[in-house]
Every structure is written in C-alpha cells, then in structure tokens.
Amino acid sequence: MSAQHVKLVGPLIRGVDADLADAVISAVEADNPDAEVVVEDQGGYIRINVADRCRLTRASMQEALGQATFDLSRLEPALSGFAGRMHTTDEEIVWYLERQD
Amino acid sequence: MPRLARSEWYDLTRDMNWTLSYVSDEDVWPQDLSNSYGIPTEKWWGWDEPYKITYPEYVHNQVGKDASVYSINAVLSRSRIFEELDPGWKSAILAHYGAIAVPEYLAGIGEARMGRFGRAAAWRNMATYGTLDETRHGQIQTYFPYGLLAKEPRADWAHKTMHTNEWGAIAARSLFDDMFTANDAVSTAIQLTFTFETGFTNLQFLGMAADAMKVGDVDFGALISSIQTDEARHSQQGEPTVKILIANGQGEVAQKLVDHMFWRSWHVFALLTGLSMDYYTPLEHRTHSFKEFMEELIVKQFMDQFRDFGLEVPWYWKEHFLPELDWYHHALHLGVWFWRPTVWWNPDAGVSPAEREWLEEKYPGWNDSFGQYWDVITANVRDGHPELTLPETFPTICNMCQIPLVNPAGFNAGRLAHPEPLIVDRDGRRLLFCSEPCKWVYEQNPARFAGQLSLVDRFLAGHIQPPTMEGALAYMSLSLAEMGQDATNYAWAFEKQLAVPGT
Ligand SMILES: [Fe+2]
Ligand SMILES: [Fe+2]
Ligand SMILES: [Zn+2]
Numbered sequence: 329m330s331a332q333h334v335k336l337v338g339p340l341i342r343g344v345d346a347d348l349a350d351a352v353i354s355a356v357e358a359d360n361p362d363a364e365v366v367v368e369d370q371g372g373y374i375r376i377n378v379a380d381r382c383r384l385t386r387a388s389m390q391e392a393l394g395q396a397t398f399d400l401s402r403l404e405p406a407l408s409g410f411a412g413r414m415h416t417t418d419e420e421i422v423w424y425l426e427r428q429d
Numbered sequence: 430m431p432r433l434a435r436s437e438w439y440d441l442t443r444d445m446n447w448t449l450s451y452v453s454d455e456d457v458w459p460q461d462l463s464n465s466y467g468i469p470t471e472k473w474w475g476w477d478e479p480y481k482i483t484y485p486e487y488v489h490n491q492v493g494k495d496a497s498v499y500s501i502n503a504v505l506s507r508s509r510i511f512e513e514l515d516p517g518w519k520s521a522i523l524a525h526y527g528a529i530a531v532p533e534y535l536a537g538i539g540e541a542r543m544g545r546f547g548r549a550a551a552w553r554n555m556a557t558y559g560t561l562d563e564t565r566h567g568q569i570q571t572y573f574p575y576g577l578l579a580k581e582p583r584a585d586w587a588h589k590t591m592h593t594n595e596w597g598a599i600a601a602r603s604l605f606d607d608m609f610t611a612n613d614a615v616s617t618a619i620q621l622t623f624t625f626e627t628g629f630t631n632l633q634f635l636g637m638a639a640d641a642m643k644v645g646d647v648d649f650g651a652l653i654s655s656i657q658t659d660e661a662r663h664s665q666q667g668e669p670t671v672k673i674l675i676a677n678g679q680g681e682v683a684q685k686l687v688d689h690m691f692w693r694s695w696h697v698f699a700l701l702t703g704l705s706m707d708y709y710t711p712l713e714h715r716t717h718s719f720k721e722f723m724e725e726l727i728v729k730q731f732m733d734q735f736r737d738f739g740l741e742v743p744w745y746w747k748e749h750f751l752p753e754l755d756w757y758h759h760a761l762h763l764g765v766w767f768w769r770p771t772v773w774w775n776p777d778a779g780v781s782p783a784e785r786e787w788l789e790e791k792y793p794g795w796n797d798s799f800g801q802y803w804d805v806i807t808a809n810v811r812d813g814h815p816e817l818t819l820p821e822t823f824p825t826i827c828n829m830c831q832i833p834l835v836n837p838a839g840f841n842a843g844r845l846a847h848p849e850p851l852i853v854d855r856d857g858r859r860l861l862f863c864s865e866p867c868k869w870v871y872e873q874n875p876a877r878f879a880g881q882l883s884l885v886d887r888f889l890a891g892h893i894q895p896p897t898m899e900g901a902l903a904y905m906s907l908s909l910a911e912m913g914q915d916a917t918n919y920a921w922a923f924e925k926q927l928a929v930p931g932t
Contacts, residue, residue: 335733340635342654343642344501370716372638372650401435401486405494408638408657409631411730413668413737414479418434427737 337412337423338382340373345406349374355388385420445550446474463546463614468677476549480665498655505648506576516916517777521705524774527590530570532605537563539609539617546614559663586773593906596884600831604697620690623667626660628731629694633702636722643714688743692866696830703758708779718791720754745866756844759799760835768820770912777916781924798842810922826883828860829867
C-alpha cells in the first residue's frame with residue numbers, strides 16, 4: 329500500500345440512531361485529543377473514524393450522554409460496523425490497526 | 430451488593446476447556462466437521478474473541494433491537510410508503526429478500542456447527558450467540574416481506590427462492606453451501622465470519638442501508654442496519670481463528686481459504702448489490718456507485734483489517750479482481766435484464782439519458798462499451814419490437830460461480846483478452862469457467878465440486894423437461910405472473926435527452 333494510504337479505524341453507527349452517533353462523536357473527540365476525527369454521514373450509517381487508533385471510553389460516553397452510567401456493551405444496538413480491529417475492556421473500546429505498510 | 434465488573438468473571442465463566450479422557454479428540458471434533466489443520470487441541474484454547482459480550486448483555490440488547498425494528502415496521506406497514514416506492518427500488522428489495530432471507534437460517538446451521546465443533550469453549554460461546562443472531566435474521570427477513578404480500582405477491586420469494594432451481598438461487602445456494610451449510614467449523618470461521626461477514630455483508634447491509642434512507646425506505650434501512658449490528662459482533666470469530674492458524678504455521682491455509690471465498694462472494698454480490706446500486710436505486714437517491722462502495726468497504730476497510738494479520742491480498746487482486754470492478758456487474762446487468770423472465774423481480778434497465786450520464790461519469794467509457802448494447806435495445810423498444818429484446822436461447826454458465834458467462838461483453842468492452850470461457854476436461858466431463866480465479870477455486874478441491882451441476886448441465890442431462898425455454902422457466906418455478914418484466918414498462922427508452930441550451 330502507498331505511503332499516503334491512511335488507515336481509518338473506528339465505529340460505524342446506524343443512521344437511525346443519530347442521537348447516539350452525536351454522543352459517540354463528542355466522546356471520540358474527547359478520547360483522541362491529538363487526532364483528527366473523520367465524520368462521514370452516509371444516511372444509513374455514520375462513519376466516525378480516526379487514523380490508526382481510535383479510543384472510546386465509558387467515561388466520555390457518560391459525559392456526552394449526560395448519564396451517570398453507560399455500559400459500553402449498550403453501544404451494540406447502534407454499532408452496525410467498524411473499521412479496524414477491536415479491543416474491549418470494561419472501561420474502553422479501542423479500534424486499531426498495527427501493520428505499517 | 431456491589432456489582433462485579435464484567436472483566437472479573439468473564440474468563441471464568443467462558444473458559445470451560447478440559448482434556449478429554451474417556452474419548453478421543455477425533456471422536457469429539459471429527460476432521461470433517463472441524464478441520465484442525467494439524468494444530469493440537471491445547472493451542473486452540475488460546476482463542477480469545479476481540480468483541481466481548483455476556484449472555485445477560487446479549488439478551489438485553491437483542492430484545493431492544495427487535496423491539497425497535499418491529500415497531501418501525503408496525504407503523505410503516507400501515508402507511509402507503511411501499512406503494513409509493515420507486516419500481517426499481519422495489520426490485521432491489523425483492524432481490525434482497527429472495528437471495529438473503531432463507532440463507533440467514535442456513536448461516537444459523539454454520540454458526541450452530543461452530544457452537545458445537547468450534548475448538549475452544551470461548552469460540553463455542555460466541556457461535557451460540559451467532560446461531561441466535563442468524564435465527565433472528567431469518568425470522569425478521571421473512572416476516573417483513575410477509576407483511577408486503579397484499580401489495581406485492583412476489584414478496585413470497587423471500588421464503589420460496591432457496592427452495593427452487595431458479596438460476597440465481599442455484600448460484601447463491603452453491604456459494605452458501607460451500608461457505609457454511611456444508612463447511613467444517615474452522616474453515617467456516619475463516620470463510621463465513623472473516624471473509625464474508627467482515628467484508629461483503631457490509632456492502633449489502635450498510636451500503637444498501639445508506640441508499641434506503643435516501644430513498645425514504647426507513648423500514649428496510651432500519652432492518653438491515655440492525656441486522657448488521659449482530660454481524661459486526663459475530664464476524665469477530667474470524668480474527669482469533671486466523672491468529673491461531675498463523676501462530677501455528679498454517680498461515681497459508683488461512684490465505685487460501687480467504688482467496689477462495691473472497692472470489693466466490695465477489696461474484697454473487699456483484700450480481701446482487703452491483704445491479705441494485707447502479708441500476709435499480711433511483712438516480713436521485715444514489716449515495717455512491719457500487720464501485721465506490723466496493724472501494725470504501727472492501728478494497729480499503731476490509732483489506733486494511735485483513736492485511737493487519739500478515740495475510741496478503743489474494744493472488745488475483747491486480748490482474749483479475751480490480752479490473753472486474755469496472756465491467757463485471759455492468760455485463761451481468763445486461764444479461765439479467767435480457768433474461769428478465771428468469772428472475773423473480775422486475776429488472777430496471779436504469780439507462781435513461783440522465784442515468785447513462787451518471788454511469789459514464791462513474792465508469793468512464795461506459796457509453797462506448799455497454800451503452801452500445803443499450804442503444805440497440807432502446808431502438809428495438811422504440812420501434813415497437815420489445816420481443817426482440819427477449820431471450821430464445823440459454824446462456825453458458827460457469828461451473829464454479831454458477832453465474833451465466835458474460836465474457837463476450839467483457840471482451841467487447843476491452844476488459845478481457847478473449848471472449849471465450851476457460852475450458853477444462855476432467856474425468857470425462859467438460860467444465861467451463863468464467864475466469865481464472867473460478868477455475869482455480871474448482872481445481873483446489875475438485876472432489877468437493879464434482880457433483881455440482883450447472884443449470885446447463887442439468888438441461889443437457891435431461892433434467893429439464895420439455896427441453897425448451899418454457900420447460901426451463903417451469904423448472905425454475907417461475908409462473909407467468911412471477912416472471913420478471915421491465916420494471917418501468919420501458920419508460921426509460923422514451924425519455925428524451927435534455928436539450929442543450931441554445932441549440
Ligand atoms: Fe445474518
Ligand atoms: Fe452472520
Ligand atoms: Zn465463475
């Protein structure tokens with residue numbers, strides 16, 4: 329792959345769950361302060377991606393939703409796909425790709 | 430009582446692997462049902478799913494997903510939305526239901542096989558959720574079209590298609606049987622979950638959801654994007670399986686399994702998704718071309734993920750796959766429209782002057798290649814001779830993908846070196862292939878495919894009686910009322926080019 333090939337990773341949220349998508353966008357922005365967050369609204373799905381590594385934390389989701397608790401497993405009904413590989417813990421989801429070429 | 434964090438008990442409840450003493454491993458995981466590729470049992474115990482979920486979370490989420498999608502359906506089914514949908518879009522959803530609904534149940538068989546014959550407890554756990562997911566997909570995608578029956582009787586092809594010998598059904602069944610109905614658990618994880626679900630389902634279930642929302646078909650868009658939330662999870666059975674194969678020196682096996690199923694999936698989805706996106710979706714609502722969706726979701730997103738494990742793009746990538754993105758589905762569209770009585774939906778020609786302009790913009794050179802066929806068809810329709818646009822003979826069919834050969838159109842478009850199929854004489858039988866990768870897939874495992882008869886093979890073997898076009902249509906379970914017709918009764922042929930200002 330070429331040197332300019334940017335590998336975007338991160339969630340694709342269902343278009344009918346646009347409210348949750350807004351919260352995910354704020355949370356991803358907060359959790360990846362040094363990265364540019366790419367948002368592409370395709371109607372049926374909303375791509376919220378960051379180059380190479382995208383974090384999404386429970387704390388930021390709670391903050392964005394204004395809710396005292398939000399288990400990250402509750403994301404699933406809106407998570408219609410994602411780019412990259414995924415790593416899940418109680419506190420965060422990380423989408424990532426490692427290969428350098 | 431303080432609630433335990435999931436991570437404090439997850440592994441404990443999931444990892445129920447033990448060394449067998451009363452029976453042999455081969456008794457419990459026969460190679461035919463679960464090919465270990467020579468990797469010892471304990472090595473499989475390191476299988477760890479990246480997308481974690483517990484049973485309480487699963488049930489909670491699934492109830493919510495169904496409640497939301499069924500309530501949208503309950504409201505919209507009382508509206509006039511379906512009646513007012515564009516005829517081409519209706520064709521796209523009829524094609525979708527026929528090709529997808531019952532295979533979802535079949536995918537449940539594949540998931541259930543991994544749920545029993547997967548080689549680690551964690552894997553069997555994930556596959557059990559997958560089995561429930563696919564049951565949901567089968568039920569919901571037969572229920573929605575059931576609600577359309579009063580408005581569109583051919584919605585019953587959601588249930589009927591896979592029980593017929595309609596040619597598209599034969600092609601889809603051949604693909605899905607190879608991929609999951611008749612596949613061992615380990616190969617299923619690589620071919621169904623890793624190759625197909627991480628790659629191609631995104632194309633049909635996300636790409637079409639994007640178009641659905643623009644078209645205003647919220648019912649269908651909400652449905653398929655919700656299904657895809659299950660796929661996003663259970664497709665993650667592929668990664669840990671690939672990792673174990675690679676870590677134990679079986680990377681080549683994984684690569685070959687992917688190369689095989691990527692090609693087969695590509696051909697069937699060029700047929701289903703390609704036509705729907707570039708010809709059936711009304712022009713004003715198309716978000717991207719099929720090629721653009723392929724580039725976003727497959728060439729980029731899927732391949733980035735796939736190469737991250739150290740696997741490489743399939744051997745046919747540059748020479749065969751990328752070039753087909755420019756012509757293969759256009760050639761299939763011509764064929765499907767021409768043989769329209771042989772499909773259960775109404776093919777939309779989709780070649781009005783404005784649509785042709787869009788095609789030329791998205792696929793430079795379209796007018797000079799495929800446009801020329803449509804010029805002749807348009808002239809025949811305008812001259813009052815639509816019968817000249819209907820078939821009297823059979824196409825040739827590829828003995829691997831089971832899709833009619835469109836090589837002459839590819840050749841005439843300047844994309845193929847020659848118009849003839851590839852011929853292989855093997856065990857007293859002459860086999861025809863549309864492409865080098867189809868031939869390669871067959872030759873990797875001839876015993877697996879030897880019993881597979883194409884529709885033309887069946888015709889020549891006397892299975893189709895009487896041996897006429899009428900006999901073939903009956904063999905495909907298509908009555909006069911069910912046969913496809915032009916979706917707009919040839920309206921596109923009479924649309925005038927917009928006058929150029931000042932002339
Ligand atoms: Fe499914
Ligand atoms: Fe699936
Ligand atoms: Zn083929």
